Amino acid sequence: MFYNLIAKIDEKFHFPVVSAHCDIPCKIYDPISAQLAVLTIIRMVDLLDELKAKDTLTLDEQAQFLRLVDQKEKHGLKVKAEVNVIWGDYIKAPQLDAYPELHELVHNIMLATSQAKQHISKAASLKLLTLVNRFAEIFWTTKGVETFVAACPYPPTQPLIYPKLA
Amino acid sequence: MFYNLIAKIDEKFHFPVVSAHCDIPCKIYDPISAQLAVLTIIRMVDLLDELKAKDTLTLDEQAQFLRLVDQKEKHGLKVKAEVNVIWGDYIKAPQLDAYPELHELVHNIMLATSQAKQHISKAASLKLLTLVNRFAEIFWTTKGVETFVAACPYPPTQPLIYPKLA
Amino acid sequence: MFYNLIAKIDEKFHFPVVSAHCDIPCKIYDPISAQLAVLTIIRMVDLLDELKAKDTLTLDEQAQFLRLVDQKEKHGLKVKAEVNVIWGDYIKAPQLDAYPELHELVHNIMLATSQAKQHISKAASLKLLTLVNRFAEIFWTTKGVETFVAACPYPPTQPLIYPKLA
Amino acid sequence: MFYNLIAKIDEKFHFPVVSAHCDIPCKIYDPISAQLAVLTIIRMVDLLDELKAKDTLTLDEQAQFLRLVDQKEKHGLKVKAEVNVIWGDYIKAPQLDAYPELHELVHNIMLATSQAKQHISKAASLKLLTLVNRFAEIFWTTKGVETFVAACPYPPTQPLIYPKLA
Amino acid sequence: MFYNLIAKIDEKFHFPVVSAHCDIPCKIYDPISAQLAVLTIIRMVDLLDELKAKDTLTLDEQAQFLRLVDQKEKHGLKVKAEVNVIWGDYIKAPQLDAYPELHELVHNIMLATSQAKQHISKAASLKLLTLVNRFAEIFWTTKGVETFVAACPYPPTQPLIYPKLA
């Protein structure tokens, strides 16, 4: 409607009708959100293992068990969603040419997240972290940003890929 | 905890301790949910084009414009989510071996959905339908189910891939 | 505002002011979404019954128990929501005149879904399926579309009402 | 599993196995949530009408228009959801026998909410309030609680049905 | 864009360009939503205590345990969200001057809600109710509305702060 109205006005009053290519709203892409979600899964597993070590659980502790499993599940969904946003919105032909491993890596992240959701397993969640860190490393490199590894500044104290900030 | 308790009881009373492989909760996978979301996008574009054809819009019609754009956006997100669930949860090595096109097809669905979200374009949404129909076709074939094409029984009357039901 | 502006311009320049009846954004109505949600409930009950048959559960299996109950709950909410959308948005006087049973049927679906949510019961979920299938049958008939019954092409292999596609 | 384990222990050690009827988790039902949602719709319409009265809108005001339409939409969905919870979870045969108008009233609330969502209309939203107030009145009466009418203590200053508190 | 277009038209045709202060969309603030959420937490604890009193739980009752803990959790999040909306959107300098206790009270509500979420404790949830009632009392007083205390008209029959309606 607006275009037609403007066109009509234009016919009469010669306002310039500028049509322009519409830019993609730039959501800020940063793999830290996916990395934080994996760290939370690892943390939940550590707390679940503490409960596992007890002979008996009070009712509060059983409720705690539920809450930890539920948080692990939710953060698994978050890992998948965050990685899919970067892969589905940002990764295009240039990045795929530079890193042909990308589709398979992302798919493996999906499978590894399912494993981490379905099992209370430190190994499964650490494997997921390795894959997500690799994805982060590729992401930053495609952006021309160098990376380094450091332990994250909170439990679980695990190595993360970080961008080298200017 | 439960395992330890059972182990202790077992020591004393010899109940069988059965450990079993935990099955994946089977969410029912069906590409129809993704296909319905694409049809909704197409329908929204058709209604937006009707508004586009008017010289002027009343305030109600401008609110309608908003609501249509918002629904188009939401259903775009739904297409991505539904396809990602099948690709990330169900598609594994056997399906990838049989259909090496899968990763690229799914990635192209992501890109095509972004296009359909960012533009009011019948062409973009029809292209998305083509890709999602191809994905549905592969899905059913990996399940050993034959498919056929038929027009969906509501506007927009577009061709969909359907499973041949026994 | 826009209308006033257009009215002012119109006074001066006689552009036609067209007011038109605003169309309902057509969400595509299809009972398959509700039917899929019921099938998922049935599937969850089957998997829960498998766990019920074990003497003991490992910690992973207890977490599995949680996840199955949670999915059953979520899909119960989805059944209610999907049926309510069709009943609340689409069903009007003509359909009610043709099928006076509709209000009571939909209300019974709500009650049956509550039962299926609150109990791990194959019977309760199968009863829900019967009601939702009846709702689907009425829906298609009001649309002038013939229906037929077929087993859905995945576990749980249950009969569903499907539209006969041209 | 737990039942079987207990049964086995019971066989040996004769602990009482108590099976009990599982109570419905009592969500607190109160129609005030639905009533608040209708009041918000009315408030949004009033603010939209203020914008409608202007000759021109700054860009901030156009964004405001969007935000008001979006809130009106969201609160329409909330009205439907809140009424459906009470109708679908709480209303049963005794209430239906006492108030045979209930199914039709609830369905009319669904239709009236759709109207209020699709149009910027004070009349449509006031009509919705009348229906929701009637629903609230029936609800409280089925609970054996007397009601009274009072203006709500904030804009829009509209009459609401309130329960007479002891 | 619209402003520029209007400015251009204005230059030529002298329509008044009115710029106005944009009003805050008035969401209706009412502490009853937070109060209802606390009552639900208390109700969940009462039902959980009933389960706690049993020697054994059937599988349905264990699922019930899960659903009650989950609802308690969700309503804890709702208490926080509802209180934060009023505190973050409505409370400003005048109210803070009149009630310097407000920031600390709201922060204590956050801490008390965490306690109520993490434990199955009647005491913790009643303490939360006391704090939320105080918040409601302050809210109404800042609005110039008198309050009174009455038992809410459903289980759990707890005292709530209510506004005195004209």
Add this chain to the structure above:
Amino acid sequence: MFYNLIAKIDEKFHFPVVSAHCDIPCKIYDPISAQLAVLTIIRMVDLLDELKAKDTLTLDEQAQFLRLVDQKEKHGLKVKAEVNVIWGDYIKAPQLDAYPELHELVHNIMLATSQAKQHISKAASLKLLTLVNRFAEIFWTTKGVETFVAACPYPPTQPLIYPKLA
């Protein structure tokens, strides 16, 4: 139930009943999530200003306007939610004693976010960033982690407070 059962078994068989203090599930707290949300708001404002500079908007560009305003709104809600989680879950007496400014700072973040939501204003969003950066700085200091300032590695290239990683 489990506790009672264990107690009964204990009476007979003297298994140790261990009751332990239940730990808080450690969600990983990191202000980066709030900081990312503010950056997105700033980015949306920049893109909205680009549209503002055009004389006319095509229909696609008007839809773009909607999508940008909607994203700005959503990320405003995210800023509030993320800051409230850290303030409501993590900040306790020791941190409040060390930083008495905290309650007022958090409340000002709420007010500043409302401003950034209600206006398309670079100034309002930059002010919000200053406040959120200050909150991040305090957070890291309470954790015993040094901070530094660097430009974030993507548009909008704004200074962020970062933790000095070992």
